[in-house]
Amino acid sequence: MPAIRLPDGSVKSFDKPVSGAEIARSIGAGLAKAALAITVDGVVKDLATVVDADANIEIVTAKHPAALDLLRHDAAHVLAEAVQELYPGTQITFGPSTEDGFYYDFARAAPFTPEDFAGIEAKMREIVDRDEPIVREIWDRAKMKAYFVEHGESFKAEWSDEIPPDEEISVYRQGKWLDMCTGPHLPSTAKLGKAFKLTKVSGTYWRGDPKNPTLQRIYGTVWRDDAELKAYLHRIEEAERRDHRKLGREMALFHVQEEAPGAVFWHPKGWALWRTLEAFMRSRLDRDGYVEVKTPQLLDRKFWVASGHWDKFADAMFAATPRSESAKESEGERFYALKPMNCPCHIQIFNQGLKSYRDLPLRLAEFGACHRYEPSGALHGIMRVRAFTQDDAHIFCTEDQITVETIKFCRLLMGIYRDLGFTDVRVKFSDRPAMRAGSDATWDKAETALKDASAAAGLELILNPGEGAFYGPKLEFVLRDAIGRDWQCGTLQVDFVLPERLEANYIGEDGQKHRPVMLHRAIFGSFERFIGIVIEHYAGKLPLWLAPVQAVVATITSDADPYAEEVAAALREAGLRVETDLRNEKINYKVREHSLAKVPLLLAIGRREAEERKISLRRLGGAAQEVLALGDAVTKLRDEARIPSA
C-alpha cells in the first residue's frame, strides 16, 4: 500500500493504489483543480498515473517549472488536431516543445502561410473550449500500425514500425483526435488555456534528412497566461530593437561584408569600445598576476597533428599554402593552418626552458586571434563569427593549486561582470563524460577541486552531468542580460590531457619531472560576441566609461566656436573621447541627433557659457541641465569616465 511523501516532507498513506488526481484531491479541492500532472520520484507523469508503491510525489500546477513544457507539448497536439480538422488530408508527424514554445511538422502538398494562422488559432481555441479529456492508452503495435495505415498516416505508420519491441506504445487521445506519443500530457485540452500564438512556418525534412520528403513546420509559443505571453512578445520586440547588427550600423561601430563572411570590419567607434574593454580586462589581468603573451596565427600542419587538433577538428580549420613558385621549390608542398585556439601555442611558451615548481602557477594570457570555419548557417552578426579574438589564458599549475586558482578566477570574473553591469550570473558545472581521458582518481580530484573552489567563491552550481570536456571537468558562466536572455561567456576547464600530449614538464621539490595541470579559462569568451552582448544589454546606451564618444561639445551660436574648441581640448586632455558639433544647426536639432546617437554627455555652449567660462551639461535620457565652471566640469567628468578599478 503506497506511502506518498510530499515535498513538505509529510507522508500520506493510502490503502490502495492511487492516481495523481486522487492524491491532489486528498490534499485539497483547490489543488485538485489546479493540478496539471505529477512527478513521481522527480519524473513528470500524467495526472492519471496510478501510484502503487511508496514514492516521492509532487503535484505539478502552473507554477511548477515543468508546467510550461507540458503546456507546450499539449499545444503542439492541439495545433495538430486543429490543422487536421481544418485541412483534411494533412498528415501528422512530430510535434515537440521547444525553448519558447512548440512546433508541429505536417505533410501537406499545399503550403501553409501566415495568413492561415488566424483560422488555425481560432480552431485551437475552439478545441480548448471543448475541454476534451486527454486520455492515455496502451495499444498493441499491430493495431497502431493498422490505425495509421487506415487513416492515411504513412509517416506515423513508418515510425510505429521503428519503436523498439520492448517499448510500450502509448497513444494520447483527445476527442476524436489521437497521436502516438510518449507523453506526459495535461488532463484535458481546457488546461492549455489560450495564451498561445502561432509565430511562423518553415520547411523541414521528414526525420531531418534531405533525402526524405519535405514537411511543413508550424511554430507557436504558449505561456501560462496572457500576461506571460504579452511579456514574451514584448521581449521579442525588445530584442529586435536592441539587435546589435542594427545598432552597430546606426552607431557606426562596425560592418561586415560579403567578401569576409564571419569577420568584422571595426570602425573607429567600435574599435574605441573594443580598446576600452581590452584595457579594462588587461588591467584586471595584470593585477591578478597574469603575464600577457602573443603567439602565431599561422602554424605548420604538423603542429596541429601533434596537438591532436588536426585529427579532431580539421574540418573547422582554415589551411593556407604559400603561393609563390620559389616557396614551393624551397619548402615543397608545405602547408599551414590558422589557429583555432591558443592553448597549444601557450604550451610552447611554457616548454621553453626548464620550469620549476617555483614558476607555478604560471598564468599566460593572450588576446588571441583565432579562426574557425563555422557552418554558414551558424553565422550571426558579430556574435557568431569565423574570425574572433578570445580573452584567453592558461594557468599552468599543480593539482594542489587547482582550488586556489579556481577561487581566484571566480572572483576575477565576477568582479569584471559586475563592473560591466551583469549582476545575474549562473554557474554550470559539467562533470566527467562517458568518453574521457585520464583515470577516475584524477577526475575525482579535479571535480572535487572545482566544486570546493566554487563553494569557497560563494557560487551556487547548476549541475550538468556528463557534459564535461573529454580532457576534464568545466565550469561555465552564464550571464543574464537586461531583457532576461542568457549568454554563456566565461569558462574554466581543467585539462590533464594536453600537457601530456605536448609534453609539458616542471621540476618538483623532489628534483623529479612532473606534469603540470592546465586550466583553460576565458571571461568574455570572444571579444566580438561579448561586445555584441554588451550592445544588446544596454540597447546601445553604453555607460559613460565604455561609450565610444563620451561627450559632444555643441555650440548654440557660432560666436562660441573658439570656446567650444577649448572645452573639447580640455576634456580630451583629461582623457575623454570628445567630439565637437559646430554645425550651423539649432541646438534642438543637435540635442536630438546626439541623443539618438546615444552620446552620454552633451555640453551646450552658447554666448553665456563662453563669456562666463562655463558649460551647460545635459545627460543622455534626462532633460535637466547643469551649469558648471569649465575646470569643475573637466575634473568631475574625468572621474566619472574612468575605467572602473574597484
Added chain:
RNA sequence: GCUGCUGUAGCGUAGUGGUAGCGCAACGCCUUGGUAAGGCGUAGGUCGUGGGUUCAAUUCCCACCAGCAGCACCA
C-alpha cells in the same frame, strides 16, 4: 551544412518585360537659433554576381555569393 525567405543610393523602403521613384542621411545656400527635427535647393543607383530566354531583363529561368528566420552545430 539543411529548409524557407531576401538582396533596388550610406540607411529604411516603393515599383515594373521598354535601362528606376520616395523618406531620412549627405552636400550647397539662407537662417545665429538656448536643450529631441528651421527653410530652399543639389547630387547620388550598370537594381548581389555570372549565365540563359527575349527585339528588349532590375523584372522571367538557372547557377553561384551573401544575408535573414528556424534546425543542426558551437570541439
